[in-house]
Amino acid sequence: MKQIDVVSFPDKFGKQSERWRLLRYLVVVLFIASALLYAVYLVVDGERQQQLEIEKRRASEHLSSMRGQIEQRLQANMLALRALRPEILWQDSPDRVRLQHIIDEFLSSNLDIMHVALAPDLIVKFVYPVEGNQSMIGFNYRLDTDQYAGILRAVAVKDVVLTGPLRLTQGRDALIARMPIFRNDRSLWGVASLVIDHVHLLEGVRFYQHPNYSFAIRHAKNDLNPNPIPFAGNADVFNADALTADISFPRGRWELAAFPRDGQWVATNADFWLHWAIGIGLTAVILSAFLMLIFTQHRLRGAISTIAYQARYDGLTDLPNRNFFSEQLGADIRSALRNQQKFALLVLDLDHLREINDVLGHEVGDALLQRVAERIRTSIREDDLLARIGGDEFAIVLRDLNDPSEAEIRAKAIMNDLLHTLDIEHNHINMTASTGIAMFPHDGQEVQQLLKHAELAMYAAKAQGAMSVHFFDEQLRQSTERDINLHHQIIKGIEAEQFEVHYQPVIETETGLLTRCEALIRWTHPERGAISPAEFIPIAEKTGAIIGLGDFVLRQVVRDWKKMHEAGLDLAVALNRSPREFNDRQAATHWLNVIAAADVPTNRLMFEITESMLMRNKERQFANLRKLRDAGISLAIDDFGTGYSSLNYLRSYPIDVIKIDRSFLHNVPHQGQQKALVEVLIRIAHTLNMSVVAEGVEHEQQVEFLQQQKCHYQQGFFYGRAMPLNEFIRFTQQFNRDVLEGRSDTEKDVSGASR
Missing domain, CATH: 3.30.70.270 (Reverse transcriptase/Diguanylate cyclase domain)
Known part of the structure; x- marks a missing residue:
């Protein structure tokens, strides 16, 4: 059989387990924090992707619009070239005046034509306007490799072909639309070329002036030129995450790209500060709630552990x-x-x-x-x-x-x-x-x-x-059983009214009159007869039956006092109170209610308590004593000197009377030490302005000694034992009558002697 550890609670394993639990909590908190922050990132990134999609959709609309405008203007310029073909074939030799008139109309319209060149047999014979283009007259396309390749391509497809931008002989770059012209017999007459100012064309569609986007155009990729260089706009546009669209025209295709002017479609994730702030704030709230939950759980676990510890x-x-x-x-x-x-x-x-x-x-x-x-x-x-x-x-x-x-x-x-x-x-x-x-x-x-x-x-x-x-041993068991049996008999005895109150006289030393009495409980058992209080009171104290006995004595005393009063006696009655009764905070209130209901003056009652109760120094007991004292009930220390007496208690508590225990009067006044002790006790009471009652007075020498010491009251068998109410009333009346008659006779003797 091993003893359960009674000191190290919780033990080291419990502490280690607590550390591992806290470490798990920390890992969980970090995981939740990471998950929440990742969720915030996903939300922010999702918002960014959504805005990116919206922005690219908006940019795609602008890109499509730009592509359409460019294609439309190219088509318009090439239609002008196609309109020249009937004029050229109308006569063997074109009418220069008529052509100039037609071309002037083209030039005056919102087109992007720089000049028109006619090359019968691929040699330029007609240029309009002439100014600035004189060097073109007589130019043989066969001698220019780049331009000749374009002419051959146009001849091969028998349709308009747009090339460029190419470097012109005039020193500028431009687009050239070439249209082969065939006679009715399908023989090649020559080539008509329309030079288009692509810069003007693009400015006309606000290619360079768009407020939100940068555009760029390059030739479509092919095997010969997999990385064409943009010929219009910023070349970096194609290097970014640009939107692209194809610009289609007869026998050709360009690639148009668009990208925001501020360098990014939408703000970066870091720029979504409001979303991050809200997300981080919510994360902090959730983490705080979780930490609070962990802290509460930790405290609850600690409280449960503490409660479990305190319970054991x-x-x-x-x-x-x-x-x-x-x-x-x-x-x-x-x-x-x-x-x-x-x-x-x-x-x-x-x-x-x-x-x-x-x-x-x-x-x-x-x-x-x-x-x-x-x-x-x-x-x-x-x-x-x-x-x-x-x-x-x-x-x-x-x-x-x-x-x-x-x-x-x-x-x-x-x-x-x-x-x-x-x-x-x-x-x-x-x-x-x-x-x-x-x-x-x-x-x-x-x-x-x-x-x-x-x-x-x-x-x-x-x-x-x-x-x-x-x-x-068996004797102890039998004694316990007797105590338990006696306790049950006390309870039954209270219910069956087997108890009664007897009264023992208390004599005032100065007058010799019986002015007080002490109420003492007596028990007449139906089978055992009279049972001594020394036998049943300790058992009642131990078991709590003393509370019922105390209540019975108080109620009986107030009823008996009324009968004494009706018999012409105005006596103060002392009652013994058990320390156990004072444990109830409402004890004094209950007792005062009983006294008030019986209409008994409180100044005619005195409660006797033991020194041991004062030693406990409990607040509720002091409160009960103070309440009784304030109501007018006198308080006495019973059997003073037999316990751990202290003057501090006498000064601190509202005590009116000291009762000297009968053991101190034994062998007084013959035994000097006992006599000295009684003298000291009486002197203490006088010093503290308290009354003194001496118990156990049994012979006349003790009476004389107490008179000499000016003891206020005397009680003992010398004057009378405790007796039932009616007997006590008759005894008191006769006793006081004898005292008064004796005093009268003494006064007469003194008066006669003086005469």
Whole structure:
């Protein structure tokens, strides 16, 4: 049987697992961030491609328009050339005047004709306009290789052929449209050439002045010229991602290209800053939400881990708590049953921890518990089990232990280790403890049964005194059963009205009159007869039945006070209140409501509390005391001097009366030390302006001594025992009558003597 680790929680594997979990979270975050940014890129790129498609579609429309205009103007110019053919063949020799007139009309129209040349038999004989073209007269095309090739091509196809731009003899570049002219007998007459100003043609269609696009034109590619050089426009247009279209004309084809003037169809991805900003913003939001989710999950996991830890471990000592210890004890029992092993369960209770908390403070008390846990842990074996099961209780399982005497030796060794001085915040503390032992399987084979028996043995050890060890035995079990049975009988007794309140006289020392009384509960059992309060009150305190008894006494006292008042008695009644009753925050309010409902003056009631309740210094108890005191109820410390008395408590709490315990009056005034103690207690009360009630007055010498010490009130068998209400009323009436008559006789004797 191995002990579950009670300190390193979570363990190193848990921490390593947490680190791997955080690393996985980081990888996931990076992956999500990359995926989101890539998605943003795809969105931006998609938007760019869409704009690119729209822009190219728009550019394609402009390109088509430009191509159509160029083709239309070329066609118009070549139609003018075709119109000359009938004029040339109308006569054997063309009429120069008529031709000039026709050509003038062409030149005056919106055409791009530079001049017209007629070459019968391929020798230029006619040029118009002549000015600037005189050098053309007599030019033999056969002698110019470039132009002759074009003429031969036109002759071969018997149609207009457009060539160029070519360098003219005049020194300019131009397009030349050549039309072969055949006679009716199909013999070649010659060639008519139309020189077209291509620059003017292109300017006419705003080829160079387009506001959005740059254009360029080159000859179509062929095997002889796979990379033709553009003859119009910027040559770089063809090197870019340009749109192209073919310009068709008779017996030829050009390639037209278009590209945006600003150098790009659309902005680059980086220029879509708004899209990037929105995308990155959304990415940041998503990542933030995811990180928040991870952080929340991490915190939730930590909270669950903390809750699980707190549910199983004591937060102060890091030891298993009662619930977890019960689980571990159950596992030990099952293992021991399988392996036929024995073990000892020890319940160790620290002595006077409450007083240490009250005097030195809870910080010191907490540090003390931590040091005690360390001491016990070092005192037991590694495979033994240690837990904190209560405020000042520790449970220890000594595994594989067959001999009960060995358990006792180990228990005493543990307690002896605690005796060594503990230095806590400059306080030297020697702790004592009491230990109860239950042996498995002899004293129980179930978790709760074994734990209960060990605790009963601990209570028995505590009753024997500090540093005691007690084994569970049958006598303890029977005693417990008696206590439980008595508790049930107390509850039934309250319901069956078996309890009654008796009243013991309290005498005012100065006047000798019976002015007060103490209410004391009595129980007449139908089978056992009268049961002493010393027997049932401790059980009621332990089980909580004292609350029901206290409520019964209060209600009975207020009813009895009314009867006393009706009988002519105006007495103050003292009631004992249990510290357990003050744990209820509404206790004072409840009691005051009961008193008010009975219409009893609060100044005629006094609640007696014990010193031990003041030692606890709980806020709710002080609040209840203050509420009672403010309402007019007097407060008294019962059995003063028997506990851990401190003047600080008397000054801090609203106390009106001190009741000196009967044990102090034993052998007074014969025993000098006892007498001195009583004198000191009375003197303290006088100094603090408090009233004093001396309990246990049993003979006349004690009465005289208390009179000398000016003790305010006396109570004891010398004056009378506790008695039922009606008997007490008669006793009080007779007692006070005797006192007053005795006082009257004394006054008469004094008066007679004076005369």
